[in-house]
Amino acid sequence: xxxxxxxxxxxxxxxxxxxxxxxxxxxxxxxxxxxxxxxxxxxxxxxxxxxxxxxxxxxxxxxxxxxxxxxxxxxxxxxxxxxxxxxxxxxxxxxxxxxxxxxxxxxxxxxxxxxxxxxxxxxxxxxxxxxxxxxxxxxxxxxxxxxxxxxxxxxxxxxxxxxxxxxxxxxxxxxxxxxxxxxxxxxxxxxxxxxxxxxxxxxxxxxxxxxxxxxxxxxxxxxxxxxxxxxxxxxxxxxxxxxxxxxxxxxxxxxxxxxxxxxxxxxxxxxxxxxxxxxxxxxxxxxxxxxxxxxxxxxxxxxxxxxxxxxxxxxxxxxxxxxxxxxxxxxxxxxxxxxxxxxxxxxxxxxxxxxxxxxxxxxxxxxxxxxxxxxxxxxxxxxxxxxxxxxxxxxxxxxxxxxxxxxxxxxxxxxxxxxxxxxxxxxxxxxxxxxxxxxxxxxxxxxxxxxxxxxxxxxxxxxxxxxxxxxxxxxxxxxxxxxxxxxxxxxxxxxxxxxxxxxxxxxxxxxxxxxxxxxxxxx
Amino acid sequence: xxxxxxxxxxxxxxxxxxxxxxxxxxxxxxxxxxxxxxxxxxxxxxxxxxxxxxxxxxxxxxxxxxxxxxxxxxxxxxxxxxxxxxxxxxxxxxxxxxxxxxxxxxxxxxxxxxxxxxxxxxxxxxxxxxxxxxxxxxxxxxxxxxxxxxxxxxxxxxxxxxxxxxxxxxxxxxxxxxxxxxxxxxxxxxxxxxxxxxxxxxxxxxxxxxxxxxxxxxxxxxxxxxxxxxxxxxxxxxxxxxxxxxxxxxxxxxxxxxxxxxxxxxxxxxxxxxxxxxxxxxxxxxxxxxxxxxxxxxxxxxxxxxxxxxxxx
Numbered sequence: 001x002x003x004x005x006x007x008x009x010x011x012x013x014x015x016x017x018x019x020x021x022x023x024x025x026x027x028x029x030x031x032x033x034x035x036x037x038x039x040x041x042x043x044x045x046x047x048x049x050x051x052x053x054x055x056x057x058x059x060x061x062x063x064x065x066x067x068x069x070x071x072x073x074x075x076x077x078x079x080x081x082x083x084x085x086x087x088x089x090x091x092x093x094x095x096x097x098x099x100x101x102x103x104x105x106x107x108x109x110x111x112x113x114x115x116x117x118x119x120x121x122x123x124x125x126x127x128x129x130x131x132x133x134x135x136x137x138x139x140x141x142x143x144x145x146x147x148x149x150x151x152x153x154x155x156x157x158x159x160x161x162x163x164x165x166x167x168x169x170x171x172x173x174x175x176x177x178x179x180x181x182x183x184x185x186x187x188x189x190x191x192x193x194x195x196x197x198x199x200x201x202x203x204x205x206x207x208x209x210x211x212x213x214x215x216x217x218x219x220x221x222x223x224x225x226x227x228x229x230x231x232x233x234x235x236x237x238x239x240x241x242x243x244x245x246x247x248x249x250x251x252x253x254x255x256x257x258x259x260x261x262x263x264x265x266x267x268x269x270x271x272x273x274x275x276x277x278x279x280x281x282x283x284x285x286x287x288x289x290x291x292x293x294x295x296x297x298x299x300x301x302x303x304x305x306x307x308x309x310x311x312x313x314x315x316x317x318x319x320x321x322x323x324x325x326x327x328x329x330x331x332x333x334x335x336x337x338x339x340x341x342x343x344x345x346x347x348x349x350x351x352x353x354x355x356x357x358x359x360x361x362x363x364x365x366x367x368x369x370x371x372x373x374x375x376x377x378x379x380x381x382x383x384x385x386x387x388x389x390x391x392x393x394x395x396x397x398x399x400x401x402x403x404x405x406x407x408x409x410x411x412x413x414x415x416x417x418x419x420x421x422x423x424x425x426x427x428x429x430x431x432x433x434x435x436x437x438x439x440x441x442x443x444x445x446x447x448x449x450x451x452x453x454x455x456x457x458x459x460x461x462x463x464x465x466x467x468x469x470x471x472x473x474x475x476x477x478x479x480x481x482x483x484x485x486x487x488x489x490x491x492x493x494x495x496x497x498x499x500x501x502x503x504x505x506x507x508x509x510x511x512x513x514x515x516x517x518x519x520x521x522x523x
Numbered sequence: 524x525x526x527x528x529x530x531x532x533x534x535x536x537x538x539x540x541x542x543x544x545x546x547x548x549x550x551x552x553x554x555x556x557x558x559x560x561x562x563x564x565x566x567x568x569x570x571x572x573x574x575x576x577x578x579x580x581x582x583x584x585x586x587x588x589x590x591x592x593x594x595x596x597x598x599x600x601x602x603x604x605x606x607x608x609x610x611x612x613x614x615x616x617x618x619x620x621x622x623x624x625x626x627x628x629x630x631x632x633x634x635x636x637x638x639x640x641x642x643x644x645x646x647x648x649x650x651x652x653x654x655x656x657x658x659x660x661x662x663x664x665x666x667x668x669x670x671x672x673x674x675x676x677x678x679x680x681x682x683x684x685x686x687x688x689x690x691x692x693x694x695x696x697x698x699x700x701x702x703x704x705x706x707x708x709x710x711x712x713x714x715x716x717x718x719x720x721x722x723x724x725x726x727x728x729x730x731x732x733x734x735x736x737x738x739x740x741x742x743x744x745x746x747x748x749x750x751x752x753x754x755x756x757x758x759x760x761x762x763x764x765x766x767x768x769x770x771x772x773x774x775x776x777x778x779x780x781x782x783x784x785x786x787x788x789x790x791x792x793x794x795x796x797x798x799x800x801x802x803x804x805x806x807x808x809x810x811x812x813x814x815x816x817x818x819x820x821x822x823x824x825x826x827x828x829x830x831x832x833x834x835x836x
Binding site for chain 2: 054056059061062198199201202216217218219220243244245246247250251253254256257258259260380408411
């Protein structure tokens with residue numbers, strides 16, 4: 001994770017005209033191709049071609065790109081089936097992928113050049129029309145796409161020619177290309193989408209490195225190499241079985257037993273595989289984290305004493321013991337949700353735990369006639385629920401837990417129908433669009449309902465800045481406000497990354513959990 | 524024939540009661556199925572549209588009658604989660620659960636027959652004592668604890684059996700048997716212990732009957748006496764138990780299927796409940812109810828085979 005943020009917007013800084021120009025990738029580094037699913041041919045002095053891995057994760061509602069979330073909530077499959085228009089390298093630089101470049105001179109008009117000659121696995125051309133169709137589908141509010149806000153500000157999305165797409169935005173947005181490195185970059189075959197809009201999620205068609213051979217919902221997804229993938233000899237693997245396992249402990253045991261070769265690491269799974277020399281960890285303490293979201297537009301959260309008390313209530317040592325299971329090595333929240341190496345990190349503003357002061361704040365707050373009974377909105381089966389309850393009861397509150405199934409929980413969370421709520425922010429390769437969605441009043445979620453114009457301005461500054469420094473300054477403003485207003489109380493970092501068997505190599509990957517498994521190969 | 528018709532009528536009444544009650548209960552469960560279908564950011568207008576399209580606001584009786592009508596044509600509707608036909612999911616998942624149940628019963632009954640017969644033949648011997656001890660252990664160990672212990676020892680430590688990867692029988696018979704070995708052992712332990720205790724007791728009583736003494740006096744071999752004259756008359760209680768247990772295991776495989784990530788209907792039920800997919804819940808419960816009633820009817824009929832006096836009554 002070291003230095004992973006330090007270079008996020010470096011390409012844009014390097015180009016004075018504010019042109020984000022992604023040079024055409026070299027494409028194929030060799031012409032060797034794995035044959036018939038057999039293993040162990042070697043791309044000229046490169047990674048071994050062939051083999052198969054099983055990757056365990058949880059099920060998603062659908063494989064339609066509009067229904068996927070980031071990382072293990074869907075993009076871990078989406079990227080393999082659809083690829084992305086752009087991607088990030090390990091240093092956070094934007095690289096070409098399905099799109100060769102994305103340029104702008106003013107941050108408002110963006111031109112995307114597509115890789116010529118690419119086809120979806122059903123034979124449909126992967127051209128500007130296909131991209132325009134998908135992006136308009138993303139932007140359509142009726143589709144309620146979580147990342148729709150990234151493209152809905154475009155007043156014009158047009159296919160200039162078969163390999164050129166033009167976007168005109170309402171206002172300058174220096175972060176605009178970043179969405180295309182993740183969910184906005186997943187482009188599905190328009191032919192297949194139009195043929196069966198409702199069934200597409202079970203029979204997805206993309207142009208990514210792998211294609212779906214078999215999908216048995218809630219059990220497994222069998223992916224096999226796309227023989228016409230543009231970036232040969234990738235994918236190096238013949239195929240990937242995505243095995244659906246809900247329980248992280250069972251997942252870990254399957255990894256130890258070598259029944260699966262890769263899983264997403266969590267505190268529980270990290271603890272379960274600790275000391276096992278056959279397994280390695282990619283990633284670790286990452287951006288994002290677990291938090292208590294406080295509904296700040298109504299009682300009790302509209303009182304800053306209440307919010308501050310909660311922010312002071314969590315002892316990192318206890319958090320590590322109960323939640324992160326020993327994986328939180330430094331036990332310091334220096335600048336959540338960023339890591340200490342992030343350029344956006346504004347250190348030492350987020351308060352350290354202070355239980356006596358938290359109790360005093362609650363006592364003063366109760367003395368004003370407030371009721372100590374508070375309801376925690378929580379998700380079913382989450383081990384953090386009772387932990388939060390205990391910590392907050394210890395400072396003088398009386399916390400009741402309202403556990404709901406995921407869909408209902410999220411609806412209440414996004415709708416502001418709660419006092420306080422458990423919330424998690426999964427790690428991000430780039431703070432935009434996630435922080436915009438979580439905290440800006442027009443971000444779609446605006447979880448704490450802060451109604452703070454200064455906070456909106458800081459987030460907009462971070463989003464719209466035309467230089468990396470301008471954007472970093474915006475994120476520091478954002479932290480300054482969040483760290484002193486306590487709308488969203490971080491108590492744990494996001495322990496993240498892949499746990500994989502030693503013989504699996506992940507190749508070059510960006511930070512976060514949006515893994516491009518076309519790069520994976522076996523030793 | 525009259526007996527058969529009576530059992531059939533009983534089956535229909537139970538099926539109606541169970542599926543109707545499930546319909547009513549699903550109507551009372553809090554939560555909004557529209558969120559499952561169109562996502563967590565659904566607007567009130569979209570929710571209303573889903574309700575209209577799926578006729579979710581119809582009276583429960585209307586919905587039930589419609590469901591029965593479709594189910595009789597093999598159409599259980601489409602899952603809210605993933606929009607797949609429920610009948611397709613059942614077709615994929617039911618064989619997995621049935622395989623688990625059948626193999627578990629074979630293991631459990633096999634253990635009971637051997638241990639109970641030998642124990643009755645040589646009462647208070649080492650085998651009899653050992654089997655009794657083992658049976659009590661198996662009965663008193665919770666299924667999920669045994670599953671985790673088996674998984675840890677034979678899957679994680681010894682790598683003899685897979686922890687989670689189910690292999691379909693059409694792909695590899697040996698792979699399939701390996702992938703269900705631990706789940707089958709975990710499921711079969713409890714019924715095996717119970718069957719052994721019941722059968723051992725019944726056989727002990729049977730072997731003290733006069734006709735057994737006569738058979739011994741006639742010089743029949745111990746094996747023939749045990750199997751032919753001892754086992755069969757002692758099977759009444761075990762048959763009843765096996766019938767009830769088989770039916771119970773169809774719906775009770777939830778824990779084991781979840782622990783071993785087996786794609787059976789138990790896991791489907793859990794995921795459907797968590798996902799507010801009440802159409803899927805109704806279908807699974809209906810299938811389990813059918814299984815329960817059919818198996819118990821078969822057990823009733825089997826009494827007639829074991830003892831023709833039952834039919835005569």
